[in-house]
Amino acid sequence: MNGSTREPRSEGLFEVVGARAALHYFGALGPDGLSHGYLFTGPAGVGKKTFARGLAQSLLCETPKATLLGYCNHCPGCTLFRAGTHPDFVTSEGTVRIGTTPGSAQHDEELTARDLVRELSLRGYRSAHRVVLLGDVDFATHEAANGLLKFFEEPPRGVVILLTSSAPGTLPETIRSRFVEIGFAPLTSAEVESVLRAGGVDAARAKVAAGASFGSIVRARAVLEGTGEGIRAAAFGWFADAMLGRAPDHSFLQLDDRSLSAADKRALVAEMLEIVRIAARDWATLGVAPDAPLLEPDQRALLERIPPRPAPDIATLLGAIGETSRLAETNVSAGLVVDYLRMQLVSR
Numbered sequence: 001m002n003g004s005t006r007e008p009r010s011e012g013l014f015e016v017v018g019a020r021a022a023l024h025y026f027g028a029l030g031p032d033g034l035s036h037g038y039l040f041t042g043p044a045g046v047g048k049k050t051f052a053r054g055l056a057q058s059l060l061c062e063t064p065k066a067t068l069l070g071y072c073n074h075c076p077g078c079t080l081f082r083a084g085t086h087p088d089f090v091t092s093e094g095t096v097r098i099g100t101t102p103g104s105a106q107h108d109e110e111l112t113a114r115d116l117v118r119e120l121s122l123r124g125y126r127s128a129h130r131v132v133l134l135g136d137v138d139f140a141t142h143e144a145a146n147g148l149l150k151f152f153e154e155p156p157r158g159v160v161i162l163l164t165s166s167a168p169g170t171l172p173e174t175i176r177s178r179f180v181e182i183g184f185a186p187l188t189s190a191e192v193e194s195v196l197r198a199g200g201v202d203a204a205r206a207k208v209a210a211g212a213s214f215g216s217i218v219r220a221r222a223v224l225e226g227t228g229e230g231i232r233a234a235a236f237g238w239f240a241d242a243m244l245g246r247a248p249d250h251s252f253l254q255l256d257d258r259s260l261s262a263a264d265k266r267a268l269v270a271e272m273l274e275i276v277r278i279a280a281r282d283w284a285t286l287g288v289a290p291d292a293p294l295l296e297p298d299q300r301a302l303l304e305r306i307p308p309r310p311a312p313d314i315a316t317l318l319g320a321i322g323e324t325s326r327l328a329e330t331n332v333s334a335g336l337v338v339d340y341l342r343m344q345l346v347s348r
């Protein structure tokens with residue numbers, strides 16, 4: 001009877017860390033249940049784009065499978081996908097602008113609304129699906145958003161649009177409401193650790209970075225790249241320089257690093273703002289009660305170099321930091337947010 005034993009059916013590869021809600025949703029979905037658009041939301045660095053790429057490859061894999069998630073990694077579809085040359089996969093990061101110069105969308109940093117409209121109008125070249133992945137999506141103008149909206153009134157057959165965003169509140173409600181939204185939770189410490197280990201980080205450093213990561217690979221990498229207490233010390237130094245009217249060094253925010261997405265930069269600025277808030281509180285405490293305990297006692301000497309200011313000025317300053325945090329949650333660029341805060345801190 002051995003001959004009649006069925007070959008175990010391979011469901012293909014699909015390895016992601018975290019993504020529990022998305023795995024649950026797509027795991028239960030047959031090919032007919034697929035919607036035309038999904039919005040993956042959650043903090044930066046929790047695997048939204050990784051999952052979206054895995055889903056895209058699953059849809060473009062040409063090996064028959066019983067499940068929606070999974071790919072063989074060796075068929076022509078998978079080979080083209082891995083080479084970044086699949087004609088039915090379009091991907092872009094960041095802001096969708098209303099543009100006048102159409103260009104090749106794949107590998108471009110920015111996609112114009114016109115590119116997008118053209119890409120969405122094309123039929124799949126070799127596959128039943130055509131997948132558009134817009135990572136950390138942002139729309140420069142309402143016109144750019146409306147250009148996309150048009151397609152959801154009558155979605156072209158086979159097109160699946162995948163958006164990821166760590167700030168879904170910045171997306172126009174008209175766009176957001178037309179996507180099936182799936183949340184991505186922060187990773188567990190163990191999950192972050194396993195990703196870092198798989199990337200070649202040694203066990204001890206992976207454990208420390210995972211512990212300080214708040215479940216985000218982006219934060220964990222920032223911890224690893226900083227020397228020890230990296231960001232915290234750099235943010236305190238930035239605060240002191242800004243308060244003293246010197247040009248503060250913000251290189252630790254990596255604002256010019258083109259390999260970091262706008263969302264990654266937002267996450268770093270949000271972390272910096274948290275630290276600046278603590279620095280300002282400690283400095284204000286020193287002004288009224290020099291012997292009072294501080295939240296970050298090892299930064300005392302640095303803060304003592306900043307002259308005290310009158311109480312109303314301190315209140316204004318603390319208010320401005322709160323205001324900057326709110327600004328950082330909008331789609332104002334990370335660079336402008338940091339510059340705004342610097343101007344608020346300079347003594348007047």
Ligand SMILES: [Zn+2]
Nearest residue numbers: 061072075078
């Ligand atoms: Zn395949």
